[in-house]
Amino acid sequence: GAVVSQHPSWVICKSGTSVKIECRSLDFQATTMFWYRQFPKQSLMLMATSNEGSKATYEQGVEKDKFLINHASLTLSTLTVTSAHPEDSSFYICSARDQLDQPQHFGDGTRLSIL
Amino acid sequence: QKEVEQNSGPLSVPEGAIASLNCTYSDRGSQSFFWYRQYSGKSPELIMSIYSNGDKEDGRFTAQLNKASQYVSLLIRDSQPSDSATYLCAALSYSGAGSYQLTFGKGTKLSVIP
Numbered sequence: 491g492a493v494v495s496q497h498p499s500w501v502i503c504k505s506g507t508s509v510k511i512e513c514r515s516l517d518f519q520a521t522t523m524f525w526y527r528q529f530p531k532q533s534l535m536l537m538a539t540s541n542e543g544s545k546a547t548y549e550q551g552v553e554k555d556k557f558l559i560n561h562a563s564l565t566l567s568t569l570t571v572t573s574a575h576p577e578d579s580s581f582y583i584c585s586a587r588d589q590l591d592q593p594q595h596f597g598d599g600t601r602l603s604i605l
Numbered sequence: 606q607k608e609v610e611q612n613s614g615p616l617s618v619p620e621g622a623i624a625s626l627n628c629t630y631s632d633r634g635s636q637s638f639f640w641y642r643q644y645s646g647k648s649p650e651l652i653m654s655i656y657s658n659g660d661k662e663d664g665r666f667t668a669q670l671n672k673a674s675q676y677v678s679l680l681i682r683d684s685q686p687s688d689s690a691t692y693l694c695a696a697l698s699y700s701g702a703g704s705y706q707l708t709f710g711k712g713t714k715l716s717v718i719p
Contacts, residue, residue, distance in 0.1 A: 496648075524707075533711040534649070534693070583648045590705045591697065593639045599648040 493517050494586050496597025504605055505576060511569045511600045513584030519564035520586035524594060525557070528581045540567050574604045607632040609696050611710035619718050624681040626713050628694030631675070635696040635708075638670055638677045643691045643712065653679060684717045691715070 493516040501509050513523055525537045538554075540546040540561035548554045556578075558570040567586075571578055581601050585594035608631040618624045630638075637656050641649035655661045655668040655677065667680040677696075681688055691712040700706040 534709055581646075585649075590703070591637060593637070593651050593654055593695075593697070594707055595651060596641075596648040601646075 492588065492595040494520075494584065494595045494597040496584050496600055498600060499598060500601045500603075502603045502605065503574065506573055507604070509571045509574055509602060511571075511582055511584070511602075513567045513569070513586065513597050515565045515586045515588070515595075518586075518588040520567075520588060521564065522590075523561055523567040523584055523586045525559060525567075525569050526583045526585065528583060528599075530581075534583070537569075571602065574602070576604045578602065579604045607635075607696070607698060607706065607708045609694055609708050609710035611692075611694050611713045613711060614714040615716050616713055617716045617718055618684050620684060620686060622684050622717075624684045624688065624715055624717070626679040626681075626692050626694075626715065628677045628679075628710055629675055630677065630694075630696040630708070632696065632698045632708075633672075633675060635675075635698040637697040638668070639695045639697070639707075640666075640668060640677075640679045641693040641695060641709075643693060645690075649693055681715075684715075686717045686719050689715055689717050 495514045526534045537552045538546045538548045546559035561567040583599040585596040587594045610629045640653040643649040653668040655670045661668045665682045669678045691714045693712045694710040
């Protein structure tokens with residue numbers, strides 16, 4: 491149980507393109523989903539926390555107009571990287587939990603490369 | 606600010622040995638603790654959860670928790686080369702307004718030498 495599906499797994503696109511990443515909880519309802527970014531050989535960095543039906547809470551230093559998060563249902567959250575540039579190239583990972591005091595389960599991640 | 610500290614490693618152990626990974630946390634109110642394994646280029650995978658003081662065993666893995674010392678550890682018995690990965694320790698604590706926050710350590714890189 492507790493499977494989180496993330497799509498796409500790999501994106502290569504030109505600078506200035508907007509990219510949407512989907513995160514779905516397949517066998518549970520995720521009231522809260524999390525978006526992380528990880529640069530090579532570095533630790534996970536939490537970008538934002540999204541609760542179903544409400545605005546996401548962004549971590550300090552993360553531009554909310556750059557990284558648009560929508561959590562419209564209990565099983566789907568999306569992250570849109572708007573007008574992506576090479577410095578946005580990274581490994582983006584979502585996670586979800588079904589209950590407040592339970593562990594997070596991670597999607598397989600999306601490797602984003604901006605040319 | 607809540608913090609979870611881990612030795613970054615790398616920790617190298619020979620195949621068949623016991624690997625011992627340690628973690629300390631700053632928030633005494635933390636209630637639940639988790640170990641994740643992350644292979645290079647992959648996302649983290651939950652391998653152990655522990656909620657109360659003492660040991661919890663699952664196959665070759667044993668998690669240990671000592672809340673008085675604010676210390677969590679993971680033992681891997683009969684280490685295999687396939688165990689080579691970065692191990693992330695995480696502590697869950699109440700952050701107010703009905704929210705819980707999971708704080709990750711930076712991870713310990715384990716290398717099991719054949």
